[in-house]
Amino acid sequence: MNSLAFRLIFLFASTLVTSASAADLAYHQGGICLSYSQSTLPTLDAGTIHQTVWSNFENARDAMSDPRVLANRRSAYVWAMQARWACSAAVGYLEGGHMDEESIQKCDCFYRRFISFR
Secondary structure: OOHHHHHHHHHHHHHHHHHHHHHHHHHHHHOOOOOHHHOOHHHOOHHHHHHHHHHHHHHHHHHOOOHHHHOOOOOHHHHHHHHHHHHHHHHHHHHOOOOOHHHHHHHHHHHHHHHHHO
16 A cells, blocks of 8 residues: 555544544533423422422532542533533523423433433
8 A cells, every 4th residue: 555545544534533523522512402302390380390490400519519520431520510500590580480491491401411420
């Protein structure tokens, strides 16, 4: 095999590996919860929703300073951070007297995702 053919094969293989790694990296860093609309939390009574959202928020917030979460190699910290953000938005709406279904669903989805990586 000549030098040019080897370089082209190496460049092609490097591009494939880099693309796959970049897609994986974006998935873990972005913290996207595509299935949030499947959450049934908004269908529960208002008291249960409020209690669950607050609990999720507090657990995610506390997890962000937990050494086990910080050392976790499965992205638990990223999902805890996303859950804290989503649940704080839901808490804000609830405290303002508004039941925002989407923020409640995202809180539930991110929190479940965090728990699965913990």
